[in-house]
Amino acid sequence: MKNVIEVENLVKKFGSFVAVNNLTFTVGKGEIFGLLGANGAGKTTTIRMLCGLLSPTSGKISVAGYDAYTQPEQIRANIGYMSQKFSLYSDLTVWENIRFFGGIYGLWGKALKGRALELVEDFKMHDFKDIMVESLPVGWRQRISLAVSLVHKPPVIFLDEPTSGVDPVARRMFWETIHHISSLGTTVIVTTHYMDEAEYCHTALVMVDGKIGALGKPGELKQKYVVETMNELFLSLARNGNTKS
Amino acid sequence: MPAIQVTNLSKSYGEVKALSDVCLSVETGEMYGLIGPDGAGKTTLIRIIATLLLPDGGNARVLGLDTVSQYKELRGEIGYMPAVFSLYSDLTVQENLNFFAGIFGTTVKENYDLIKGVYHMLEPFKDRPAGKLSGGMKQKLALSCALIHRPKVLILDEPTTGVDAVSRMELWNLLHEIKNQGITIFVSTAYMDEAKQCDRVALIQKGTILGVNTPEGFAHMFPYKLFAVYASDIWKHSDAIRRLNACETAYMFGHSLHFATKSSNENADSLGQILKSIGIDAVVKEIDAGIEDYFIYQLSEK
Numbered sequence: 001m002k003n004v005i006e007v008e009n010l011v012k013k014f015g016s017f018v019a020v021n022n023l024t025f026t027v028g029k030g031e032i033f034g035l036l037g038a039n040g041a042g043k044t045t046t047i048r049m050l051c052g053l054l055s056p057t058s059g060k061i062s063v064a065g066y067d068a069y070t071q072p073e074q075i076r077a078n079i080g081y082m083s084q085k086f087s088l089y090s091d092l093t094v095w096e097n098i099r100f101f102g103g104i105y106g107l108w109g110k111a112l113k114g115r116a117l118e119l120v121e122d123f124k125m126h127d128f129k130d131i132m133v134e135s136l137p138v139g140w141r142q143r144i145s146l147a148v149s150l151v152h153k154p155p156v157i158f159l160d161e162p163t164s165g166v167d168p169v170a171r172r173m174f175w176e177t178i179h180h181i182s183s184l185g186t187t188v189i190v191t192t193h194y195m196d197e198a199e200y201c202h203t204a205l206v207m208v209d210g211k212i213g214a215l216g217k218p219g220e221l222k223q224k225y226v227v228e229t230m231n232e233l234f235l236s237l238a239r240n241g242n243t244k245s
Numbered sequence: 246m247p248a249i250q251v252t253n254l255s256k257s258y259g260e261v262k263a264l265s266d267v268c269l270s271v272e273t274g275e276m277y278g279l280i281g282p283d284g285a286g287k288t289t290l291i292r293i294i295a296t297l298l299l300p301d302g303g304n305a306r307v308l309g310l311d312t313v314s315q316y317k318e319l320r321g322e323i324g325y326m327p328a329v330f331s332l333y334s335d336l337t338v339q340e341n342l343n344f345f346a347g348i349f350g351t352t353v354k355e356n357y358d359l360i361k362g363v364y365h366m367l368e369p370f371k372d373r374p375a376g377k378l379s380g381g382m383k384q385k386l387a388l389s390c391a392l393i394h395r396p397k398v399l400i401l402d403e404p405t406t407g408v409d410a411v412s413r414m415e416l417w418n419l420l421h422e423i424k425n426q427g428i429t430i431f432v433s434t435a436y437m438d439e440a441k442q443c444d445r446v447a448l449i450q451k452g453t454i455l456g457v458n459t460p461e462g463f464a465h466m467f468p469y470k471l472f473a474v475y476a477s478d479i480w481k482h483s484d485a486i487r488r489l490n491a492c493e494t495a496y497m498f499g500h501s502l503h504f505a506t507k508s509s510n511e512n513a514d515s516l517g518q519i520l521k522s523i524g525i526d527a528v529v530k531e532i533d534a535g536i537e538d539y540f541i542y543q544l545s546e547k
């Protein structure tokens with residue numbers, strides 16, 4: 001597997017506070033990589049550095065082949081981002097939303113139309129592409145948000161708590177979509193507070209006080225720490241940390 | 246007399262029906278959970294019970310008092326913690342507590358034993374402005390303020406949303422301590438796995454109560470046989486599994502797939518054979534349904 005993300009000895013300090021403390025990991029093409037940790041463990045700081053929004057204090061980051069110190073703009077142009085707050089325009093149709101966001105990423109004319117049709121195909125949206133977003137159920141809106149954040153074909157997509165507050169069926173539909181785009185070759189970095197979802201990742205990184213608390217395949221981690229679920233692993237690791245809040 | 250009695254409650258916002266004909270009854274001293282996804286009607290129901298919103302039809306009584314006609318009497322008896330942080334950000338932890346104690350005509354000292362479990366975690370930050378606390382600490386301060394007048398009923402709107410698994414567990418431990426002091430608790434959440442913390446749970450979706458039971462009781466309401474299927478790369482196979490005649494629903498649960506079937510003849514072995522016939526090498530176990538299985542069943546019926 002070719003590495004899409006390479007992080008080596010990554011450190012971020014805010015004054016004397018070390019938010020991210022010597023992280024080293026790689027993420028391969030098509031991998032679903034779960035970034036977990038208590039509030040304040042350093043997840044958001046890590047994601048912001050990976051997205052080219054925050055400059056590291058020291059260490060190496062490369063995302064999609066671009067360097068975080070010298071090429072943050074190329075990184076930003078080559079990643080997709082979706083959070084629970086990311087909202088579509090509810091008074092535009094699905095098709096119009098895709099075209100609008102495609103335009104923002106500089107697609108136009110035939111290329112834009114071609115990409116929009118491709119997304120409709122990949123996400124099986126034929127039946128409702130001309131429906132106003134506001135009249136679609138939450139589960140579908142989530143999937144459309146995801147489709148829209150892939151409009152510029154980024155090799156990596158960041159999903160920040162994408163399923164918060166969503167019903168159990170829609171949550172699972174969304175994860176099936178994540179596995180679908182992963183099988184098409186998109187790398188997925190995802191954060192979540194639902195520990196059952198940690199099991200759905202290929203690889204999980206549990207951050208504790210800015211450091212790596214555990215890193216590996218969920219199945220192997222559970223064996224190693226002799227726990228039944230990722231929730232138990234998370235609680236035992238996070239409890240040993242000094243994380244405030 | 247139940248601590249909370251809700252009868253045929255309905256509420257609409259324009260054309261959107263937020264609650265339709267909701268009935269429920271909470272016993273004194275109970276930890277009662279209201280569980281459902283965003284937009285299910287949880288906040289609307291909680292605001293009506295907390296005397297902050299008028300219903301269109303039906304009524305709600307808390308401690309025997311009507312939430313509309315007797316709201317003034319009732320407000321002194323209930324504690325309410327809203328979903329969004331609503332304390333004074335520019336007052337310190339200590340000042341916020343004193344303020345809320347003052348409003349209810351009491352003092353922090355008088356009720357300190359009730360809040361000390363929560364407050365001792367906050368004490369190191371007592372001179373910090375509330376707005377500068379972390380998410381978990383804001384929650385704990387809000388909980389302290391909601392308890393400061395020693396309410397008989399504590400009403401919490403999604404106290405665990407957006408906080409991590411550790412803070413969630415801490416908060417539930419605090420709620421159990423409060424319950425042990427005899428306070429009735431009515432709490433909403435979008436996390437199905439928190440059902441096990443409650444004595445009873447009402448599941449809500451689209452303004453309708455789907456069912457009320459003990460966390461274990463939902464297993465008996467689940468009408469199908471349920472199996473956990475373990476296999477590598479199971480995501481690739483979910484569509485193929487759903488196309489099987491025997492399959493009613495199939496959804497991932499952690500590292501297994503929960504397979505529900507109407508056919509009472511199936512057992513773990515026969516299902517293993519069926520899966521093998523479509524090329525899936527799986528370990529299959531028959532299991533009891535949990536609350537989330539029941540919720541998915543209800544959603545799939547509609």
